[in-house]
Amino acid sequence: MSAPLPGRVHPAGPVAPVAPDHVALHPGAATVITGGFWAERRRVNALVGIPQGPELLEAAGNLHNLALAAGTAEGEYRGDLPFLDTDVTKWLEAAAWHLGGAGAEELPELPGQIARLVALLAAAQEESGYLNSWFQVTRPGERFTDLRWGHELYCAGHLIQAAVALHRSTGDTGLLAVAIRFADHIDAVFGPGKPIDGVCGHAEIETALVELYRETWERRYLDLAQYFVDRRGHGLLNTGADHGTAPGPAYCQDRVPLREAETVEGHAVRQLYLLAGATDLVMETGEPELRAAVERLWTAMTTAKTHLTGGLGARHEWEDFGDPYELPSDRTYCETCAAVASVHWNWRMALLTGEAKYSDLTERTLYNGFLAGVSLDGEKWLYVNPLQVRDGYQDSDGDQTSRRTRWFRCACCPPNVMRLLASLPHYMASTDREGLQLHQYTTGRVEAELPAGKVAVETATAYPWEGRITVTVATAPADRAWTLSLRIPHWSTAACFVSVNNEPVEPVVQDGWLRLTRDWAADDQVVLELDMAARLTGADPRVDAVRGSVAVERGPLVYCLEQVDHPGGGLDDVVIDTRAPLAAEHRPDLLGGVTTVTAGGARLDPASGTGSWWPYAPTNGSAPVGGTPLVLTAVPYYAWANRADGSMRVWVPTR
């Protein structure tokens, strides 16, 4: 999944970038990240994450499996999942986005690696256009007979996304040709009056087809995406039969048509990919009913099914969203892929509506729920992202462990992290008829072609450690007013300071945007100061799991306690004193350089329990008292699990 609408480019040549009228914002701003927080994370992704791909894909058997399908290798199919090809195509997408951005020259071998994998996919593709190594090698007669579990259209979607990325980044049409052949095959097989009336158990093809439409201007792909979105929720996947041990229809997003859904449900990643695809569709069609549905579902999700970190999916079982306000810290799922999918969906919602809240959630997700998924050194991963690891944690969850892992049997998350970091500049800025919008803050440059003319701004910031963001106009049309819009995060709307050319400006924030309209000139400078005071955050009282607890936050960062910083005991019986001051300190030596927050607290004596074999006892409702005073040191959540194994918690009891 890539940034939508970067411009419409027909294989025969570019078409002028036109966004439909009902889309509020356009992604037509070219952003380069040159320094600061995200530049460092992207550097690790470029130098460690992406380069390890081909080797790991070779070792895990993915490339061997494609070679089997191509008839150029012999042996057994390796692995027993039908979607192993997507590890390859998602890595290709990551590599493609990287190749199209700044710093590509640091990986001179990348074009060759890409070409080799593209050739492998092309060789594996059948004459018909069909491509799925698992079915081709292990189930040759069964293609499209198990839409519920087969993942064939899901795999096709990721192939298409990779092809779009490669074409958009480099103009290379090699993989695009493979994708088009597969898409045409699918279009010949699926749809009204065609051999199969069905949808895929795992959404992904929907957003991919809209992107392919944007890339090729071929209306059939948009229509096919519309068909797949419309046909969901009508029981086509027949998931009722073995409901006892298999998940129900919600898992496959087939319980209810999207336009009738009242909340997000079922498998979180499938739900989010579907919503991204549906939003893509609305961006193209403007259909009010579907637009109302995606807006309604977003609110249902954020108010009752989203963790403080932006993490989504409350249950390990069936990777499910869970019930409203079911947001456990310890056993939540918060799959890294769900965070990636959330960013994809929120970006589309931001463009569709122009509302800042979607990029608020994107920021929160990027800095917390998403970034925790990869280690600081770029070499180890988390599939799930809990907000608490208990003192007695038993590591028995396989891929779903709370300990970092070198690679997974089901390796969906690592290449998803790679492709999001590689495409991160896509989510930074947008344009509309009036001007330029900055959604995220980093050090770099944004260029865009506005109706008023060509504009460019340079941004500089030590965000998220410091709240000052400097935006300097580099290029502006003469004698034309345009609007520079800065997103003010919701945690800072009550206190932020703005100046233009050193003159304070009244910070009028409307719906999350600070809009500055001027006849801008080169070297004009805007300085924004966001409120970076560390703060304690509480939850809606319906979130039972964190009642009587607070979390430390600072800027866009959620903090956590790690056992390694609190020797002498565990974290299960630590409490925080909400009256004690919070102190922030930047520690360049720690975890690659982080600002820590210290707080006052205590470690309760185990005797604050009942002291017997039975942990429940009569109470008058008052909280336990006593304990040994303890300075609590909180570190950014994204940086957890990079030191010694131990317990961790985001939410800390107040008593």
Added chain:
Amino acid sequence: MSAPLPGRVHPAGPVAPVAPDHVALHPGAATVITGGFWAERRRVNALVGIPQGPELLEAAGNLHNLALAAGTAEGEYRGDLPFLDTDVTKWLEAAAWHLGGAGAEELPELPGQIARLVALLAAAQEESGYLNSWFQVTRPGERFTDLRWGHELYCAGHLIQAAVALHRSTGDTGLLAVAIRFADHIDAVFGPGKPIDGVCGHAEIETALVELYRETWERRYLDLAQYFVDRRGHGLLNTGADHGTAPGPAYCQDRVPLREAETVEGHAVRQLYLLAGATDLVMETGEPELRAAVERLWTAMTTAKTHLTGGLGARHEWEDFGDPYELPSDRTYCETCAAVASVHWNWRMALLTGEAKYSDLTERTLYNGFLAGVSLDGEKWLYVNPLQVRDGYQDSDGDQTSRRTRWFRCACCPPNVMRLLASLPHYMASTDREGLQLHQYTTGRVEAELPAGKVAVETATAYPWEGRITVTVATAPADRAWTLSLRIPHWSTAACFVSVNNEPVEPVVQDGWLRLTRDWAADDQVVLELDMAARLTGADPRVDAVRGSVAVERGPLVYCLEQVDHPGGGLDDVVIDTRAPLAAEHRPDLLGGVTTVTAGGARLDPASGTGSWWPYAPTNGSAPVGGTPLVLTAVPYYAWANRADGSMRVWVPTR
């Protein structure tokens, strides 16, 4: 699983009941329940639960499958689980216990039904002694090749338990002969120097073999049980390979040898059945190391892994115990079978040690976590027993739904409930050299042969609604002192009143027992008054899931709020006022006659949340205020889900 040590009866004739010296208490007290709470539950079990068995087993295909194995039917095997035979044998065990108790004459057709199923099992048994319809019909060449998932020894265990029950109850040796042939076959195949060195993925054979030893006096069965207990935890089940999606070795109780284990872990029912078997073994062998292990694991379980209801197993995923203090209300598992297994294990621990705390937990489990598993009318079931159902609960859990179900695809729980209710008198009383111990209180009669001579007592009580228990001596040896011991539940140790023949007695409670030693005479009467004041209970602060919440309890009963009693809104935003008085009222009209407890409280306004799309907001740590006053009406947890579907909660926030 049945009550151990009821007497040693060799097939050739009874052997005098002898318990090893290191067993503190003996089960040799014959108890009849004639009235009151449990008599009513057992009446429903006898008139509704047990009679529906043959019909449901016929409808579900279990009997057909056995007929396939016997070669007397044709067609496809029905169901895809390897342990469907246990639905039959567990029902047989229930029927057998019922047949041996009071009230058997109410089911005149029962002996014939039992005989038919015994004949079916005998016909299905192979010449070798092997018996498992699933492997015989669908995997003829694969027996004992998949010990991890095959459940063959588990099935054998339940067959043996049923045979022991039938023989103990009626003297019928038909099923016992089948069980002995199967046990001899297993003994020929498994063990040191025999064809297979292995254990079963699902424990059950261990306790069954000890029981068969007690029934037959055949030492080989005890040795084989010892072998199965000893060989666990040595990786024989080879569960590491597909750790990614399959559970790890803890699931199959194969992670660590039992004598080295520090806590209960993995699949709760497997763990508990294994512990029951190991305790059976210690009761026979007296081995100190294994005894220390089962005592240590019991404490680890109760202090950190047991719900207020006695429910066990915190996770839906892999039906796992979860980490210490991971005790969620909404997504806990608390399988009905785990409650049954807990009663089995605790009874063995009570007999082994003589300590009252084990029967404390049995009582709590029986009245709460166990009894909630069956509807008041005996016709519908719960597989899992959550302590909270949210307002937005989505019923998508199949067998694991929080709504009552007529029968399950995996129907392990219903016959487990039937056999426990049918055998309930086993857990009421015990003897030792000094006298008679009453573990549970009901209306009925207990008879026992003490060294001092034959004794009998009549008990009468309206427990658990009222705290008065009257024990009248019916038979006592002349001029011989003996001790009548009454268990004082831990919630009542601080306040109970005792009189003997209307003379108050100082209630000296030692380790949970009130011991009254006298030269008792017929018509002597003891009256015990337990403290039935409704109370608020809090949890150890490490139980994050219920922080800032209390539960209502009264006597042995845990209470809950149900939405049906609180119209005008849901229960997600209800709070309790811990300063308001609690009021108990007996309501003969409600839920078959229950005592309700009302409390003061309020329903918070939704605006006590953040009122925005983001449910987290800055806080000073104080709890929300306001709300609409609301009288909270709590009903016994066991009786929940017998009226309209809706939300439910045991733990209620104090603010």
